[in-house]
Amino acid sequence: MSADTRVVFAGVTFNNPVVAASGTFGFGREYSEYYDLSELGGICTKGLTLAPRLGNPPPRIAETPMGMLNSVGLQNPGVEEFIRYELPFMRRFDTRVIANIAGESAAEYAAMAERLSDAGVDMIEVNVSCPNVKNGGLQFGVSAAAVAEVTREVRRRANVPVMVKLSPNVTDITEMARAAESEGADAVSLINTLLGMRIDIKTRRPVLANNTGGLSGAAVLPVALRMIWQTRQAVRIPILGMGGITTGADAVEALLAGASLVGVGTASFSYPEAALSIRDGIAEYMNQNKIGSVSELTGSVILN
Amino acid sequence: MRSIFTVTDIRPLASGVFAITFDAPELARAATPGQFVHIKCGHSRPLRRPFGICDVRGDMLTVAFEVRGDGTRWLAVSEPGRRVDINGPLGHGFSNPDGDILLVGGGLGAAPLLFAARRARGRVSAILGFRSDANAILREEFDSVCEDVFVATEDGSSGLRGTVVPPLEELMKTKRFSAVLACGPRPMLRAVADISESAGVKCEISLEERMGCGVGACLVCVCETQSDDVTKMSRVCRDGPVFDSREVVR
Numbered sequence: 134m135s136a137d138t139r140v141v142f143a144g145v146t147f148n149n150p151v152v153a154a155s156g157t158f159g160f161g162r163e164y165s166e167y168y169d170l171s172e173l174g175g176i177c178t179k180g181l182t183l184a185p186r187l188g189n190p191p192p193r194i195a196e197t198p199m200g201m202l203n204s205v206g207l208q209n210p211g212v213e214e215f216i217r218y219e220l221p222f223m224r225r226f227d228t229r230v231i232a233n234i235a236g237e238s239a240a241e242y243a244a245m246a247e248r249l250s251d252a253g254v255d256m257i258e259v260n261v262s263c264p265n266v267k268n269g270g271l272q273f274g275v276s277a278a279a280v281a282e283v284t285r286e287v288r289r290r291a292n293v294p295v296m297v298k299l300s301p302n303v304t305d306i307t308e309m310a311r312a313a314e315s316e317g318a319d320a321v322s323l324i325n326t327l328l329g330m331r332i333d334i335k336t337r338r339p340v341l342a343n344n345t346g347g348l349s350g351a352a353v354l355p356v357a358l359r360m361i362w363q364t365r366q367a368v369r370i371p372i373l374g375m376g377g378i379t380t381g382a383d384a385v386e387a388l389l390a391g392a393s394l395v396g397v398g399t400a401s402f403s404y405p406e407a408a409l410s411i412r413d414g415i416a417e418y419m420n421q422n423k424i425g426s427v428s429e430l431t432g433s434v435i436l437n
Numbered sequence: 438m439r440s441i442f443t444v445t446d447i448r449p450l451a452s453g454v455f456a457i458t459f460d461a462p463e464l465a466r467a468a469t470p471g472q473f474v475h476i477k478c479g480h481s482r483p484l485r486r487p488f489g490i491c492d493v494r495g496d497m498l499t500v501a502f503e504v505r506g507d508g509t510r511w512l513a514v515s516e517p518g519r520r521v522d523i524n525g526p527l528g529h530g531f532s533n534p535d536g537d538i539l540l541v542g543g544g545l546g547a548a549p550l551l552f553a554a555r556r557a558r559g560r561v562s563a564i565l566g567f568r569s570d571a572n573a574i575l576r577e578e579f580d581s582v583c584e585d586v587f588v589a590t591e592d593g594s595s596g597l598r599g600t601v602v603p604p605l606e607e608l609m610k611t612k613r614f615s616a617v618l619a620c621g622p623r624p625m626l627r628a629v630a631d632i633s634e635s636a637g638v639k640c641e642i643s644l645e646e647r648m649g650c651g652v653g654a655c656l657v658c659v660c661e662t663q664s665d666d667v668t669k670m671s672r673v674c675r676d677g678p679v680f681d682s683r684e685v686v687r
């Protein structure tokens with residue numbers, strides 16, 4: 134018998150545990166030229182804002198040892214254009230659509246959440262952790278009170294499950310996870326990028342036009358695993374775990390640490406089909422180890 | 438599409454500059470001038486490196502590159518038989534205009550123009566600018582496909598002394614081109630666009646920006662463009678690398 138890779142996450146059924154991470158996959162159009170998007174458990178959209186945003190000036194990327202920094206700054210077409218043009222495209226596939234939103238106030242987050250859940254997305258991912266914008270974003274994600282407020286307002290207006298995306302740029306991520314859970318979040322996702330910097334020694338200037346950016350890719354996996362594991366101890370709501378997942382084995386580690394779903398971001402830049410090989414790697418591990426369902430793996434790390 | 442292709446040849450074009458050829462029938466068939474390939478330069482570098490397609494002959498696809506850092510150093514030590522992971526062809530290339538065209542290349546920017554010259558429908562003239570004679574690449578190749586080729590070097594060690602601008606201004610006065618296609622450093626592109634536009638000739642420029650995904654999904658590679666008074670951050674990897682010069686905000 135082959136493993137059942139379906140996952141019921143915050144009441145939503147995912148065909149498999151692999152979800153494309155926000156901002157690394159656009160709205161799926163480009164990668165749909167590489168494979169059928171129905172092969173993915175779900176897709177988190179690029180971070181959406183109420184009005185369209187142009188984002189930060191380039192360069193917006195710097196390579197780092199086994200990772201990268203980005204400073205995109207939430208370039209996106211805005212919620213209405215997403216609903217009109219991108220969502221119908223995404224809906225053509227048998228995959229769950231998770232709308233990632235970023236606002237400048239709790240009220241703005243809530244308005245977007247209402248509009249998007251009415252438009253028919255499967256879940257809302259509340260991004261309180263973008264390190265690349267001046268207003269909003271991380272400013273909310275580093276304060277438990279602000280996380281609580283945004284979660285409360287979004288939860289009141291959204292008609293679909295709400296997931297709060299947490300920042301690793303905090304002293305204690307479990308405090309943020311608890312704040313989200315206490316205000317009714319249905320799930321949390323983590324980690325967003327770690328704030329970082331690179332400097333060109335020839336020009337003595339930062340490589341990124343924005344000076345700093347968010348670190349992602351294989352380099353951050355151990356940090357992500359530790360935070361997933363800590364969060365698993367702290368809250369009962371399920372976790373979408375991400376950060377540096379590059380292989381099926383990495384994904385299994387994230388599941389063992391406590392994730393119910395796994396996100397794949399930067400790995401797709403190295404290999405466009407990365408999410409599918411990660412999905413296949415999870416299934417192979419499950420078959421080899423006679424594990425019948427993904428939920429058996431979640432949080433089943435055996436501590437020393 | 439992404440696949441593994443075998444290196445068939447690598448040869449130096451100048452000091453630190455190489456032409457590397459892959460047996461890549463699928464890429465060769467699909468490629469059009471101005472497009473690029475995205476090459477995985479070893480396991481330790483997560484980001485692929487973008488290179489313009491320099492030439493396509495039969496099943497063979499050639500890229501000309503300069504050693505600039507770690508990734509290009511990895512590529513430079515290739516030998517025939519090495520298997521390399523390539524994603525491509527990617528991006529929006531040059532249009533293939535009717536009539537006579539003028540190519541203007543600066544440095545390594547000459548490389549993708551050779552492929553454009555090969556596929557051109559009308560007669561082709563080229564102006565190629567280099568630092569000095571030692572850096573002048575692909576001259577015989579251009580000579581064999583172009584009606585006339587003008588070389589300019591900054592130190593005057595080969596061809597005209599100076600930049601591509603004087604020969605460009607001269608040629609625009611004496612000949613009528615349906616389009617100017619340019620690739621090279623930003624200041625050169627600005628000058629070529631200004632001169633072409635004021636002569637009323639359509640100008641297409643190929644831009645460079647640091648890339649992540651290379652396919653249009655991550656929005657890290659943008660440049661500011663404007664059309665119908667709408668400002669956009671366009672993706673160099675997908676909306677470009679070739680843009681109509683009038684759209685690119687300078």
Ligand SMILES: Cc1cc2nc3c(=O)[nH]c(=O)nc-3n(C[C@H](O)[C@H](O)[C@H](O)COP(=O)(O)OP(=O)(O)OC[C@H]3O[C@@H](n4cnc5c(N)ncnc54)[C@H](O)[C@@H]3O)c2cc1C
Binds near residue numbers: 502504506549644678
């Ligand atoms: C569309 C396009 C076409 C190109 N065509 C050619 C070509 O035909 N021949 C050629 O020699 N070079 C070309 N380049 C530039 C080439 O991509 C860089 O020289 C190369 O990526 C440097 O890699 P590295 O590891 O040696 O350098 P490093 O400096 O070590 O690279 C570090 C990071 O910065 C990126 N980077 C550094 N310089 C550039 C640059 N100029 N443009 C984009 N990314 C850069 C690298 O890709 C890598 O992610 C092209 C660039 C673009 C965007």
Ligand SMILES: Cc1cc2nc3c(=O)[nH]c(=O)nc-3n(C[C@H](O)[C@H](O)[C@H](O)COP(=O)(O)O)c2cc1C
Binds near residue numbers: 155
């Ligand atoms: C280029 C880029 C853009 C991103 N944009 C967003 C975004 O808009 N919203 C968001 O919540 N996270 C964004 N992220 C963070 C990712 O979704 C993910 O949390 C992070 O990259 C860690 O996963 P990875 O190592 O697999 O990439 C972005 C990441 C990258 C690399």
Ligand code: FES
Binds near residue numbers: 647653655656658
């Ligand atoms: S490199 Fe990702 S959009 Fe261009």
